[in-house]
Amino acid sequence: xxxxxxxxxxxxxxxxxxxxxxxxxxxxxxxxxxxxxxxxxxxxxxxxxxxxxxxxxxxxxxxxxxxxxxxxxxx
Amino acid sequence: xxxxxxxxxxxxxxxxxxxxxxxxxxxxxxxxxxxxxxxxxxxxxxxxxxxxxxxxxxxxxxxxxxxxxxxxxxxxxxxxxxxxxxxxxxxxxxxxxxxxxxxxxxxxxxxxxxxxxxxxxxxxxxxxxxxxxxxxxxxxxxxxxxxxxxxxxxxxxxxxxxxxxxxxxxxxxxxxxxxxxxxxxxxxxxxxxxxxxxxxxxxxxxxxxxxxxxxxxxxxxxxxxxxxxxxxxxxxxxxxxxxxxxxxxxxxxxxxxxxxxxxxxxxxxxxxxxxxxxxxxxxxxxxxxxxxxxxxxxxxxxxxxxxxxxxxxxxxxxxxxxxxxxxxxxxxxxxxxxxxxxxxxxxxxxxxxxxxxxxxxxxxxxxxxxxxxxxxxxxxxxxxxxxxxxxxxxxxxxxxxxxxxxxxxxxxxxxxxxxxxxxxxxxxxxxxxxxxxxxxxxxxxxxxxxxxxxxxxxxxxxxxxxxxxxxxxxxxxxxxxxxxxxxxxxxxxxxxxxxxxxxxxxxxxxxxxxxxxxxxxxxxxxxxxxxxxxxxxxxxxxxxxxxxxxxxxxxxxxxxxxxxxxx
Numbered sequence: 001x002x003x004x005x006x007x008x009x010x011x012x013x014x015x016x017x018x019x020x021x022x023x024x025x026x027x028x029x030x031x032x033x034x035x036x037x038x039x040x041x042x043x044x045x046x047x048x049x050x051x052x053x054x055x056x057x058x059x060x061x062x063x064x065x066x067x068x069x070x071x072x073x074x075x
Numbered sequence: 076x077x078x079x080x081x082x083x084x085x086x087x088x089x090x091x092x093x094x095x096x097x098x099x100x101x102x103x104x105x106x107x108x109x110x111x112x113x114x115x116x117x118x119x120x121x122x123x124x125x126x127x128x129x130x131x132x133x134x135x136x137x138x139x140x141x142x143x144x145x146x147x148x149x150x151x152x153x154x155x156x157x158x159x160x161x162x163x164x165x166x167x168x169x170x171x172x173x174x175x176x177x178x179x180x181x182x183x184x185x186x187x188x189x190x191x192x193x194x195x196x197x198x199x200x201x202x203x204x205x206x207x208x209x210x211x212x213x214x215x216x217x218x219x220x221x222x223x224x225x226x227x228x229x230x231x232x233x234x235x236x237x238x239x240x241x242x243x244x245x246x247x248x249x250x251x252x253x254x255x256x257x258x259x260x261x262x263x264x265x266x267x268x269x270x271x272x273x274x275x276x277x278x279x280x281x282x283x284x285x286x287x288x289x290x291x292x293x294x295x296x297x298x299x300x301x302x303x304x305x306x307x308x309x310x311x312x313x314x315x316x317x318x319x320x321x322x323x324x325x326x327x328x329x330x331x332x333x334x335x336x337x338x339x340x341x342x343x344x345x346x347x348x349x350x351x352x353x354x355x356x357x358x359x360x361x362x363x364x365x366x367x368x369x370x371x372x373x374x375x376x377x378x379x380x381x382x383x384x385x386x387x388x389x390x391x392x393x394x395x396x397x398x399x400x401x402x403x404x405x406x407x408x409x410x411x412x413x414x415x416x417x418x419x420x421x422x423x424x425x426x427x428x429x430x431x432x433x434x435x436x437x438x439x440x441x442x443x444x445x446x447x448x449x450x451x452x453x454x455x456x457x458x459x460x461x462x463x464x465x466x467x468x469x470x471x472x473x474x475x476x477x478x479x480x481x482x483x484x485x486x487x488x489x490x491x492x493x494x495x496x497x498x499x500x501x502x503x504x505x506x507x508x509x510x511x512x513x514x515x516x517x518x519x520x521x522x523x524x525x526x527x528x529x530x531x532x533x534x535x536x537x538x539x540x541x542x543x544x545x546x547x548x549x550x551x552x553x554x555x556x557x558x559x560x561x562x563x564x565x566x567x568x569x570x571x572x573x574x575x576x577x578x579x580x581x582x583x584x585x586x587x588x589x590x591x592x593x594x595x596x597x598x599x600x601x602x603x604x605x606x607x608x609x610x611x612x613x614x615x616x617x618x619x620x621x622x623x624x625x626x627x628x629x630x631x632x633x634x635x636x637x638x639x640x641x642x
Contacts, residue, residue: 003507028119029119030116031120033230033252050559052283052289053396054125054288070396070403071281071283073280074284
């Protein structure tokens with residue numbers, strides 16, 4: 001099977017200057033489990049474009065690093 | 076990949092509304108027993124009420140209504156096809172549930188005198204109790220789970236229920252983070268995995284832009300089916316009038332007590348009741364096809380303070396991102412109606428009636444297997460019904476397990492399941508689950524979205540059956556993708572069930588939910604019954620009629636027809 005990667009506009013935006021390297025609050029509460037840490041930088045990012053725009057990640061982030069946008073297709 | 080073995084007395088699959096309550100009630104009934112919640116997400120924020128809930132829709136509060144009145148209302152709204160004994164329990168036990176939730180810190184709206192401030196949204200009675208501060212509901216439940224010393228395993232998705240010698244003996248799951256296979260021996264299992272909310276494809280085309288929490292992919296419908304349990308009323312789809320594109324509730328249940336109502340493009344009422352029913356959905360469908368669409372939730376005639384209060388409730392609880400959705404489109408309730416659309420189909424007994432068959436003891440037809448919440452067949456059960464049936468399941472299961480022993484899992488079964496789960500990992504260059512799921516759900520829209528046409532459904536059924544082979548071409552590169560692949564298996568099972576049940580019932584019932592173009596009339600002589608289905612001995616899906624249980628509350632269905640059209 002031949003595969004390609006597509007660029008996608010993702011709903012969850014992480015402000016890396018505010019994201020704490022040892023914190024996993026957003027990752028633990030996401031129902032869809034779409035957030036992970038970048039192993040090199042320790043910052044969270046949205047790895048899978050599977051968002052219900054439900055906001056626990058944003059509300060539970062202790063530093064306000066996360067902004068959830070309505071997914072582009074619905075916006 | 077490793078195999079992890081766990082053992083518990085009572086396994087709760089799904090830690091949402093019903094599941095957390097089932098576990099708590101089991102521990103209250105039998106504190107010395109071991110109870111385990113298996114949750115694919117994290118119980119702090121999972122299930123249909125992950126972010127909270129803005130109101131209770133089925134509150135039978137003494138002094139305001141009785142369980143008998145409630146049963147009557149639900150019987151009529153379901154065109155008579157209900158197990159009244161099961162519906163009655165939601166009315167009988169709901170008040171105790173509300174009081175217990177209150178003792179845990181959940182807040183319900185009260186009037187100046189401290190009485191519950193009930194609102195009328197249903198056709199006759201007052202059963203809606205607002206929860207303007209309902210956003211912490213799930214955190215409160217998670218705290219009680221911990222206090223009751225329930226064990227919780229988050230991020231493990233169950234894939235199959237184990238059945239040996241005619242009784243349930245546990246479940247198999249996938250750890251969606253480390254990829255381990257998890258085998259849990261249990262003496263009883265309750266499935267509380269919510270709706271099949273990813274059946275049809277939303278008009279936006281975004282796979283996860285669903286009404287239901289998209290984690291709820293019909294897991295329990297599929298697992299119960301493969302365990303040999305009966306399912307019922309599957310042809311009575313869930314179809315909702317939702318905010319166009321956003322696909323969340325508009326939400327008339329909250330706004331109509333303030334004076335808002337559903338209107339056509341000319342601003343006129345066309346339904347006299349905003350309570351969700353198939354009959355109401357049929358009126359929405361007709362209005363959209365009459366040239367007077369689109370329809371909208373109208374609030375712009377209300378004063379500014381009232382609208383601000385509605386915004387506060389709607390933007391803070393159940394779906395808090397809707398404020399920014401409107402903001403992004405420069406829409407304001409003071410000047411704009413909330414444009415609504417008919418949703419894609421799903422399966423959900425919490426809102427309609429399609430679910431795993433349960434009696435008033437939350438028992439499925441397989442000994443030791445219980446079901447509760449959106450996936451259990453008590454119609455229009457909503458959140459209070461999920462709590463009530465979680466409680467019933469938890470209490471009854473602890474009776475059931477008392478003298479039972481664990482059984483060692485069947486090695487052949489485990490090997491077959493292991494092969495099924497991990498197949499996509501062996502072919503990482505296989506077709507991505509996103510494409511396989513998109514096509515499946517697009518086919519659901521093409522062939523099953525009502526009004527239902529027999530030839531279309533025949534084609535759909537053929538494609539869903541053939542899709543068994545398509546599932547084998549999926550590839551995954553990590554445990555997360557593997558979870559999504561297994562969810563596509565659940566969705567396919569639900570699509571086949573939806574097609575077969577819809578073809579079997581040769582009449583029209585429940586308004587738009589089962590509107591058949593070739594049989595446009597209701598036919599009580601032949602179809603005043605449930606349509607049940609199960610996996611037969613030879614592995615084929617069997618469909619059959621199941622008689623409606625004798626009523627315990629008299630209802631004259633000839634005189635009391637559910638009709639909400641404004642004429």
